[in-house]
Every structure is written in structure tokens, then in C-alpha cells.
Amino acid sequence: MIYFDNGATSFPKPRGMSAEMEDCILNYCGNPGRSGHYMSMKTGEKVYEARKSIAKVFNIKDPGRLTFTKNTTEALNAGLIGFLKEGDHVVTTSMEHNSVLRPLKQLEEAGVSHTIVKGDEEGFVSAEAIQSAITESTRLIVVTGASNVTGTIMPIEQIGRLAARNNIPFMLDAAQCGGCTPVDVEKCNVSMLAFPGHKGLLGPLGTGALYVAPGVEIKPLICGGTGTESRSRVQPFDFPEGYESGTINAPGIIGLGYSARFIEKVGIQTIEFYERELIKRFDDRIRNMDFVDMYGPVPAGKTGISLFNIRNVECEEVTALLNRDYGIAVRGGYHCAGLAHKTIGTWETGAVRLSVGPFNTRREIDRAVDAVWKIGKKMQ
Numbered sequence: 001m002i003y004f005d006n007g008a009t010s011f012p013k014p015r016g017m018s019a020e021m022e023d024c025i026l027n028y029c030g031n032p033g034r035s036g037h038y039m040s041m042k043t044g045e046k047v048y049e050a051r052k053s054i055a056k057v058f059n060i061k062d063p064g065r066l067t068f069t070k071n072t073t074e075a076l077n078a079g080l081i082g083f084l085k086e087g088d089h090v091v092t093t094s095m096e097h098n099s100v101l102r103p104l105k106q107l108e109e110a111g112v113s114h115t116i117v118k119g120d121e122e123g124f125v126s127a128e129a130i131q132s133a134i135t136e137s138t139r140l141i142v143v144t145g146a147s148n149v150t151g152t153i154m155p156i157e158q159i160g161r162l163a164a165r166n167n168i169p170f171m172l173d174a175a176q177c178g179g180c181t182p183v184d185v186e187k188c189n190v191s192m193l194a195f196p197g198h199k200g201l202l203g204p205l206g207t208g209a210l211y212v213a214p215g216v217e218i219k220p221l222i223c224g225g226t227g228t229e230s231r232s233r234v235q236p237f238d239f240p241e242g243y244e245s246g247t248i249n250a251p252g253i254i255g256l257g258y259s260a261r262f263i264e265k266v267g268i269q270t271i272e273f274y275e276r277e278l279i280k281r282f283d284d285r286i287r288n289m290d291f292v293d294m295y296g297p298v299p300a301g302k303t304g305i306s307l308f309n310i311r312n313v314e315c316e317e318v319t320a321l322l323n324r325d326y327g328i329a330v331r332g333g334y335h336c337a338g339l340a341h342k343t344i345g346t347w348e349t350g351a352v353r354l355s356v357g358p359f360n361t362r363r364e365i366d367r368a369v370d371a372v373w374k375i376g377k378k379m380q
Helices: 015-027 038-057 072-083 098-110 127-132 156-165 250-266 268-286 315-326 338-344 362-379
Strands: 066-069 089-093 113-117 138-144 170-173 192-196 208-212 292-295 305-310 331-333 351-355
Touching: 015 250, 038 066, 038 250, 066 072, 072 098, 072 138, 072 170, 072 192, 072 208, 089 098, 098 113, 098 138, 113 127, 127 156, 138 156, 156 170, 250 268, 268 292, 268 305, 268 362, 305 315, 305 362, 315 331, 315 351, 315 362
Parallel strands: 089 113, 089 138, 138 170, 170 192
Antiparallel strands: 066 208, 192 208, 292 305, 305 351, 331 351
């Protein structure tokens, strides 16, 4: 199988990641923060080591402000539901994943309103457009760092600056940019950062995190055991324990810590350059096929995603043919982001998404190009 579905989850993972997880499971996997014996303390130490390694990727000064979740969706829900209250207004964009748009829709029942700023035909949303949507009751700006549909990279530094000028917290969904493009929470004035462990950070499924900057107060999404203040029925608001109720996925987090150190060693800019080179190689070759429609910006303005359709062939059928006849894994459909497809003009059709990772090769790209050509010629 040639794997080009890294936008959903990265594959393969760094070799040492699974070994790190196995070492935890086999040799010391106690419940961190719950007991005073060696295995519990060892697990706690390794989790804290992972927390520091992951924080370093995003220039997070205080690793304790980083709380672990099972994915970006949970992190976004924790930030949105924990921060917003009745009467608040939110500015977001039409390129967001449903992990942002659905919680905001649900929060309407709690008296929270929102404005969706529409992107252009390539999925780009300018800082000026976001500025124009701000009202006196705006309490949060929520933007994806890069679209999961087109890969379009948003101007997060500019948005962070305008948020700071307006004294409005800025929440960044880094699901598609964390680990594969540089994200600096200090430089971008990020108040809350939600990201997955299993995509650009090359960690295991079931891992993610939410960073909350100092001075930003949120209520815990889940209440329960924290290993602290156990005699009190009131949920503690201390970071990180108060926001990680219940037993955490220690082996997964420890594996994610390994992957974060792997990325730091390779270099995020190196990964970004290589993935952009791969996607440019693919785009340049299929752009000349007269039966292919392409969407989104040129490679310089996006992550390692190519979105396309073969004319007169449903995207789901193209995906199935690539899988069945050529052993190539991609994703077809609407990618949990219907408004993004409406923005770029694929509301009626959906599209095929090919997304590269750091372990893909030029030869694999060429095989995908050849497969698209053969399917297109056969189906026209």
C-alpha cells in the first residue's frame, strides 16, 4: 500500500515510537499521579518528559499549561465550551473543520453567537476580513492554521497580531499544521492551541492536546479524579491535573513525546520543505491532464495536500479505484468540512484528497500520477 492519507493520520510512525510505548507497557506502566510507588512515579516522570518535548515544538514556555486530550476534536471542545459563555460572540471562518463549526453551532443554545468569514476560491481568509467581522461582543477568534481540505495556509501571525490589538483571545486549530509547519504560540499571540498527536507530530492515534496561555481561564470539560484534592467534591482548576480527569493514555503520550523529539531532530522546516516538494511534483504533473480539475492554492501557499477530481467520475469511485487497482490510499468526499467545500466550489461533488507525509517518496508520487492518468484515460 502506498499511503497518501496523512491528512487523516500519519503513517508510518518513527520506528522508536512503538518501542518507547512497549517499554512503558511492559516495564513500568503504573497510573501517574495516583500512587507513590516506583511504577506510578516512573510513568509520571515519562509523561512530564513528553509534555516538555511536545511543548518545545510550539515554543510553549510553561509545559504545565499543556493538557492532554484524545484528539484535536476534544481539545477544541474543551477550549470552546470551557471558555465561552452567554452573550459572547466568536469570529471564525468557512474553512474550519466540523470540530470547530459543530461546537459553535451547539453553543448557540447557550447564547453564544458567531460569524463565519468566507474564504476566497482557494480557501484563503485574510486578516482584514476577520477584523471586519469583530464586534463589541467578540470574545474569541478561532481559525485553522491550514485547511484540511485544500491545505491552504492561513496568515496566523497577522491574525494573532490583530487579536492582540483588539484584546481578543486567539484560538488556533493546528490539526493540519502542527509538526509540519512552524507554529510559535508566542510569536503568533496564540491564547489557545488545539492539536493532534497522530498527524504532523507523527504520534499514535488517540493523542492530542490543548494549550491554554497564562491569563486565559477555562472550565474543565470533564470533572472527576485528578489525583489532587481528593477530599473535595469541587473540581480543581489547577493545570494540568484539573483538566486531565481520569486515567490518561500514558503509553500513547510517552510515544508522542518520542515522536516530538524525532521531529525536533529532523527539523520542522526540513519536513515542510520536503512535503511541499512532493506535493509540487504531484500537482505539476496532474495539472496538465485535461480531465483533471484541481482546487486550492499553488504548493507555496499550502501544506502537503492536493485536492482534485477526475472529470465525470465521482470522487469516491476514484478513491476506490486507486485503492483497489493501484494500492494507493487517499480520501474522497467532504473531509468533515462541508463549508470549506462550499467555499471552493465542490459542494456538489466533494473531491479526492491526496496528502503526503515525511516518509513518502518521489517514486510513490510518480506512481500516483501514473494511476490518476490511467484512471482518467479509461473513464473519459
